[in-house]
Amino acid sequence: MFYHVKNLQFDARVSGPDPKFATLLLDQFGGPNGELKAAMQYFVQAFVARKPYPDKYDLLMDTATEELSHLEIVGATITMLMDGLNGEMKNAVENTYLTQLMGDNAKKDEIIHGAAVGPGFLVESAGGPTMTDSNGFPWQGYYVTANSDLTVDLRSNIAAESRAKVVYEYLLQFTDDPDVHRTLRFLMTREITHFQQFTAALNDIQPNFPPAIRQGDPRYTHLAFNYSGPDSQRGPWNKGQGPWDKGEEWVYVEEPISYVDETQGLVEQPAQGTTKKQNDVTRKNKELSKKRSEEIKKAVESSKMQWSQYDDPNQKNSSTKSSNKK
Numbered sequence: 001m002f003y004h005v006k007n008l009q010f011d012a013r014v015s016g017p018d019p020k021f022a023t024l025l026l027d028q029f030g031g032p033n034g035e036l037k038a039a040m041q042y043f044v045q046a047f048v049a050r051k052p053y054p055d056k057y058d059l060l061m062d063t064a065t066e067e068l069s070h071l072e073i074v075g076a077t078i079t080m081l082m083d084g085l086n087g088e089m090k091n092a093v094e095n096t097y098l099t100q101l102m103g104d105n106a107k108k109d110e111i112i113h114g115a116a117v118g119p120g121f122l123v124e125s126a127g128g129p130t131m132t133d134s135n136g137f138p139w140q141g142y143y144v145t146a147n148s149d150l151t152v153d154l155r156s157n158i159a160a161e162s163r164a165k166v167v168y169e170y171l172l173q174f175t176d177d178p179d180v181h182r183t184l185r186f187l188m189t190r191e192i193t194h195f196q197q198f199t200a201a202l203n204d205i206q207p208n209f210p211p212a213i214r215q216g217d218p219r220y221t222h223l224a225f226n227y228s229g230p231d232s233q234r235g236p237w238n239k240g241q242g243p244w245d246k247g248e249e250w251v252y253v254e255e256p257i258s259y260v261d262e263t264q265g266l267v268e269q270p271a272q273g274t275t276k277k278q279n280d281v282t283r284k285n286k287e288l289s290k291k292r293s294e295e296i297k298k299a300v301e302s303s304k305m306q307w308s309q310y311d312d313p314n315q316k317n318s319s320t321k322s323s324n325k326k
């Protein structure tokens, strides 16, 4: 159940109208890295997480709720930035509060041009935010990623928070309005916070690598192919221990074409660089699938189900009465 509070989560203000910036800001309203995408992503992911991971369900739903609050802040800011250019502009630009304030024609033309950059503002919504990105592209359901495996989804969320953070960072360069700066800085900071929360939740699920259940084939996990000739760069992604367990390392394939031939299409080769054997993988697969299956079974414990447990009003009244008596 959602409940609307009229006050915004953050005291958003603007120092004056700025339709050009309002257009850019639409990206965080209806764009691929925007607040609606984040809200819908965490909301959708939460359903299957509820029974096996009730603690992470709360995190996902709470974050979705906060993202909706941010969507509201962005929408309110866009509306304030468009103020003075709303309905009045369609009739007579001369009469708007804004043009009176500006006084001069060059400035006025600039403002009109600014609004024209995002014509949807005028012809579709008369100054309110539209559910599009800054180019007028409609919001898409496929911005939302959810795969029903929490380790996969949380990684996706960490990426989403990173992208949202960097978009706010870019946006900050396109406005000098100190009030708008305060709001954007708040929104940007919350992406950092959510990044940390999702990271902590991911680390709380063990093991969380590789994502989901099945382990990789040890013949291939540690191979790093050189696809760019003798000058190919080396680093922890293809050299030494890298991210692998102690005693393991990358196996660098300097000449991939001949290597593929020699191994008959990579089939005839032993596991390399890793301490894991095929039977370790089979055992781990069984272990993990049993663990996850138990989690799911717990989630569907009977054929008759109820999502919520409500307080019994009779019990509530009787306890109220009895506490009144005291």
Ligand SMILES: [Fe+2]
Pocket: 038, 067, 161, 164, 190, 191, 194
């Ligand atoms: Fe966020």
